[in-house]
Amino acid sequence: MSTTTVTTDRRVPPLGGFSGRLLGLELRRLLRNRRAVIFTLVMPSVFFLLFGTDGDYKSDRVGAGNWTAWIMVSMAVYGAMIATTSGGAMVATERAVGWSRQLRLTPLNPVAYIAVKALVAMTMGLAAVVAVFVVGSLVGADLPLWRLLLCGAIAWVCSLVFAAFGLFMGYLLPSENVMQILGPGLAILSFAGGLFVPLSQFSDVFATIAKLTPAYGVGELARAPFGGEDDLALAALNVVAWGVVFVLGAAWRMSKDTQRV
Amino acid sequence: MNTTSAVRLAGVTKTFGSVRAVDALDLTIEPGEVVAFLGPNGAGKTTTVDMLLGLSRPTSGTVEVFGGDARRAVALGRVAAVMQTGGLLKDFTIRETVELTASLFRPARPVDEVLERAGIADIGDRLVGKASGGQQQRLRFAMALLPDPALLVLDEPTTGMDVQGRRDFWSAIRDDAERGRTTLFATHYLEEADAYADRIVLVRRGQVVADGSAAQVKAMAAGRTVRATWPGADSRALAALDGVDGVDVRGDSVVVHGSDSDTIARFLLTNTPATDLEITSRNLEDAFVALTADPAEGVLA
Structure with missing residues (x-):
């Protein structure tokens, strides 16, 4: 059996404790959470089927695709937003139940911990995008494949902004049920950002305000491969600006948290 | 090391x-x-x-x-x-x-x-x-x-x-x-x-x-208790021993409480007819209460 003298070959783990094993276990845990799976993988597809499969939407063209494809991309962005936000917000639960305190009794580096959370969030985001795209392709979303893939890739990469948002909120709101607050919040942001209803349906004042909300930029950029959009610079600025705000916010709350140890 | x-x-x-x-x-x-x-x-x-x-x-x-x-x-x-x-x-x-x-x-x-x-x-x-x-x-x-x-x-x-x-x-x-x-x-x-x-x-x-x-x-908190059978015990002699803070005669028994149980026992066994000697320490809970109680509350008399 083991000797309990102070051994000299003790080391701290490489990469601050980050490993594929840790990532795999965290993903397995998230997939076990039925509510998370329903909200990220099922609901966006259901919304898409409700709003996007009208006969006219399949025949009416928008840029290089049909309206069904356009709505599919919007719903994929919505799904990725929920997935990445809830992935980031997992830190709230872990803080609330004291798991982060338990982890402080291990060599796990806080940066490695955040990296795992971000990667789990982004993996869920990818799954959310793929789920909506698969359903969309089955029911008549029409867009050339390379444009479709580009839409998906942009939606996914831009949802990093919401992973940061989730982390920020996760550190700001130390509650076990943080997604019950964030879920409705994300629905409002999605509506305001033109994911559920095109901004052209809004009054001028509301459309202007909408362009300042965080879901707007991600949605516009993700639908850019349809062609014909003119406000891409504004959309990119929106994504970058909100990304900076959320990353700085998360970093600020996180440093407060680790100071307290 | x-x-x-x-x-x-x-x-x-x-x-x-x-x-x-x-x-x-x-x-x-x-x-x-x-x-x-x-x-x-x-x-x-x-x-x-x-x-x-x-x-x-x-x-x-x-x-x-x-x-x-x-x-x-x-x-x-x-x-x-x-x-x-x-x-x-x-x-x-x-x-x-x-x-x-x-x-x-x-x-x-x-x-x-x-x-x-x-x-x-x-x-x-x-x-x-x-x-x-x-x-x-x-x-x-x-x-x-x-x-x-x-x-x-x-x-x-x-x-x-x-x-x-x-x-x-x-x-x-x-x-x-x-x-x-x-x-x-x-x-x-x-x-x-x-x-x-x-x-x-x-x-x-x-x-x-x-x-x-x-x-x-x-022992620090409460000393020990020595009990012996000694009909007609001389409680005054016991109370005069070093470190004794309590003597209680109960019928044929005498119970002596003090910080130095060895002296009490030696006295009882060599200078008196006492028999059936028992030495017990108070339990840790008594010690815990005595040592950690707030003096202001009067528990540590």
Whole structure:
């Protein structure tokens, strides 16, 4: 059996404790959470089927695709937003139940911990995008494949902004049920950002305000491969600006948290 | 390596606002000792343990674990702990929780081994949320065994365990202690401290008020009681002995209470016809109450 003298070959783990094993276990845990799976993988597809499969939407063209494809991309962005936000917000639960305190009794580096959370969030985001795209392709979303893939890739990469948002909120709101607050919040942001209803349906004042909300930029950029959009610079600025705000916010709350140890 | 203390706290003070949770506390623990850390709620036990684990820093004073920084000792797995406040995630299974923790330590004991030693090998696939309080506590213990720590810190380790669980737990702790593992535990079960610790450290208001073996601590607080059969006992002669603070004649029995039971017994056996001598110490709980009570409340008369 083991000797309990102070051994000299003790080391701290490489990469601050980050490993594929840790990532795999965290993903397995998230997939076990039925509510998370329903909200990220099922609901966006259901919304898409409700709003996007009208006969006219399949025949009416928008840029290089049909309206069904356009709505599919919007719903994929919505799904990725929920997935990445809830992935980031997992830190709230872990803080609330004291798991982060338990982890402080291990060599796990806080940066490695955040990296795992971000990667789990982004993996869920990818799954959310793929789920909506698969359903969309089955029911008549029409867009050339390379444009479709580009839409998906942009939606996914831009949802990093919401992973940061989730982390920020996760550190700001130390509650076990943080997604019950964030879920409705994300629905409002999605509506305001033109994911559920095109901004052209809004009054001028509301459309202007909408362009300042965080879901707007991600949605516009993700639908850019349809062609014909003119406000891409504004959309990119929106994504970058909100990304900076959320990353700085998360970093600020996180440093407060680790100071307290 | 043998000359390095497992724990060295020197003049450690920790204040929260105007509250002095720990007040110039000195404590040295040598490798291989099993130390019970006792005190009433709010005595500064948890605050001290937190500093030992690098979870907080002292306002002033020195905290050394194996001659170095506490955080570093934790990161290297020299120190592990079972903390009451350490939460578990409901959505992991017991085995996954241990696997995750094992992935962080270099080196780590095999997962099956620690599950076995903590007595939860048969419920590894159970979700943590479905495990009982005692099983969760065993899980925390399994996690603490992973880095094969040289110092194990336990905060109320047997909370929620049944009698059998408690017995298994302490036998595992004693086995490791015999192989040289230093153990520091805080507990509310005074009989556990009495039975399993080599040394008892009593704290009150952030300071050590008693430090020694269980027998020493008991004697410090309350002395011992000597009972003998002696019809017509001369209570005045007994009361005149050194250190005697109470003589009680009950029929044919006499009960003498004092700090020096040896002198009382010697007197009874050599100078009187007393028979059936019994010497008892007061139990640890009496000592605990006497030593840690607030003098203002009049308990320590």
